[in-house]
Amino acid sequence: MTTLLPRRATRTHKAAVSLAERLLTPHGIDRYLELVDPLLVRSEIRARVTHVEHPTRDTVTLTLALSRAWRGFSAGQYVRVSVDIDGVRRTRCYSPANSQYGDPRTLELTIKVDPNGLVSRHLHEHAHVGMVLGISHPDGTFTLPAWRPDFLLFLSGGSGITPVLSMLRTLHDEGYQGRAVFLHYADAADEVLYRDTLADLAGDSIEVALGYTATESGADVHGLFTPEHLDAVAPGWREAETYLCGPPGLMDAVRTAYTDAGVSEHLHTEEFTPPALEIDTASATGTVRFSRSGQETANSGEVLLEQAEQAGLRPEHGCRMGICFSCTQVKTSGCVRNALTGEISAEENEEIQLCISVPVGDVDINC
Amino acid sequence: MTGLQDRLTPEQVEEFGRELDAIRQRIVADLGKDDVDYINRIIKAQRGFEVAGRGLMYLGFLPPVWLAAVASLSVSKILDNMEIGHNVMHGQYDWTRIPELNSKTFEWDTAAPGDNWRHSHNYMHHTHTNVLDKDRDVGYGILRMDPDQPWHPYYLGNPVYATFLALFFQWGVWFHDLEVDRIIKGELSWAETKEVRRKMRAKAAKQIGKDYVLFPLLTGPLAPLTLLGNASANLVRNLWAFAIIFCGHFPADVESFTESETENETRGQWYLRQILGSANITGGPLFHIMSGNLSHQIEHHLFPDIPARRYPEIADEVRAICEKYGLPYHTGPLYKQLASVAKKIVTLALPPKGTLRTLVGGHTGRSTGARQVTVDAPRDGVAA
Known part of the structure; x- marks a missing residue:
């Protein structure tokens, strides 16, 4: 009896939804539910901003409550975020920074303002508690293997911290027993995102190191990335499965280091700023x-x-x-x-x- | 009657086209949040009327409530079909990139599937506005709405057909998209219409299912009253849509064109034809909304993909441009335009003068005899 009850309930529920769809044709049930509350929709994902914070001068962290269609994500993946700006729906990709565990209907996005970026500027200036955003199902293959490697290295710069922080928080929640080293670059001390979170994560298994690119002191390594930074904070790094996300300069330098060391198969990357496209308008024909x-x-x-x-x-x-x-x-x-x-x-x-x-x-x- | 191409010199037509393009560019550059907020408000109102109408049917045993339910549902269907459906499916809100306002995926609360209608309306009608044998909206393939359409005894029934079309307008549009006239002419094979027919069946089943089966059943013992109420709402919408649409192109002074007149048309000439082939209806803001702003048929035909709420604000400018170039700007109150259309339907039911003699003289074929006569005596059908 006890096993039958939920099944019967599901069946009744399904029949009710199917009847509602027939009654509300051609627009469908969501087009009515959303007028009551945008988060009631069934077939697409909507998010309501529940908390807004500006951790640094040019970043904004949004905490989102998600509608029921959300099925969770794997640490390192990104979602497409849609917002209407002056009547036009704009969509951009952002990687959640939270653990893939925890509240299954919550997402945390940290967005850095691109001075020319329409969406990032809009969210930085106008995001407020109660604002509703469109969210896609997660996408992307920048994820940890199901069988967690024994030695992991995470490298990030600026707001590229988000997907790797999600991985680190996930490992932390799992009680990861291997060795994980995280080296994060920022211009200077006041540009470091998630400083407190990083301090909390650091422990026996997770080591956190900082690199300042525009300051000479106060961090573990200084200046732009060189392979020596890795020697200093993660000896034996050539053996580590490495996850990298950051600005193009950092990405290129790390790629070169891994290629030179002959271990580029260990390097996994996620672009978060558009790499320079090769555009030649002078010789275009047709x-x-x-x-x-x-x-x-x-x-x-x-x-x-x-x-x-x-x-x-x-x-x-x-x-x-x-x-x-x-x-x-x-x-x-x-x-x-x-x-x-x-x-x-x-x-x-x-x-x-x-x-x-x-x-x-x-x-x-x-x- | 001045020919389409002779009204303005080529230079004038070009200048005229540029002036209209300038209006368009100005509006397009100004589109924004207000336009989206507006259509969302209309959608919200429509859903409100719909829910109220369906709900009030549960008290349908009280005659005033039943009437209120019918009125509410009628308003819902009219808003859905005209200010929302017709306009969204024209692509007026495609620039918003909002999926629910996308012209290719929108579906409306009427029997005709959006996909079929988009083709016959957006392309066939709007591109070939009032071009005989091209614009299939001229008489919807069953009426004689233009003196240049050859007369045939069949058209003696013109007023009867028009009445039936008005009463069952949603099914007229539904059937119209099958393009039976083109199938008969051999331009389209039955097999080619397979997909169109599949969509027709599916959409019709859904619409009949909700209005005539499910909602009535849900009101239990009141089922017959609910069915009657839903049918009445559909009828009100049918009559209203028919009236507005027929007043858009068929009042007496609106012109029609031949295929040869419109060959190699420039953009300016296309604009010119849209103005000569359309008529506005005067009225207040609420009337404009309820007509889906098709009361600004002229502006709509010039700029079919600009949000319809913008038509009233550009109407004065369009009219001034028409005056400047000595072009007619057809407009009038609804009762006057309707009377004019009704008169045309009746007048054109009758053969042009002299036709009977020709027919009696041995021509029984539908086209040859009649066409000969209309060439000899063009347009005398509406001269009265």
């Missing part, structure tokens, strides 16, 4: 055709998303840096260059990401 909307434009050499927007189209998109795949569209013919990797592809009816694809000659996009 015509870009957006077949669904009937628009046509001379190839300017910029990425297709920019060209589409300049042609007056508004294709769906998210990160604008080749991560989130929101802008994927079918290229029916023509040749594009991936501005991140330089890879050239001339396949027909191929799905491409508009935000990082540059047309090479004539291109037809079903958009």
